[in-house]
Amino acid sequence: MTNAERIAQLEKELADAKAALELEAMQKQIATLTATVERLVTDRGRGYNTNKYGRNGRHRSNSRSRTRVNENKGLCYYHDTFGEKARKCHQPCNYSGN
Numbered sequence: 001m002t003n004a005e006r007i008a009q010l011e012k013e014l015a016d017a018k019a020a021l022e023l024e025a026m027q028k029q030i031a032t033l034t035a036t037v038e039r040l041v042t043d044r045g046r047g048y049n050t051n052k053y054g055r056n057g058r059h060r061s062n063s064r065s066r067t068r069v070n071e072n073k074g075l076c077y078y079h080d081t082f083g084e085k086a087r088k089c090h091q092p093c094n095y096s097g098n
């Protein structure tokens, strides 16, 4: 084997090793990104349900939540949606099952 061939082979092995390292690093990055995206999607899904009415009720004037309450027969969003399984209560609320 000539020196040129030996150098060429070493360079190829080096490139392969580098590619393998980069692949490993990329796989770790992808795993991290996947976990992050999953967490974001989960958080957004959870936040959407919680904020849809709760945030409006808090930030808007009373007339809006009064309308909402009338629609719900006096129940808050949580008790209207989950009934006795509701873990939260948003006043005003006429639910008396506690």
Ligand SMILES: [Zn+2]
Pocket (backbone or CB within 6 Å): 075, 076, 077, 078, 079, 086, 088, 089, 090, 093, 094, 095
């Ligand atoms: Zn309630």
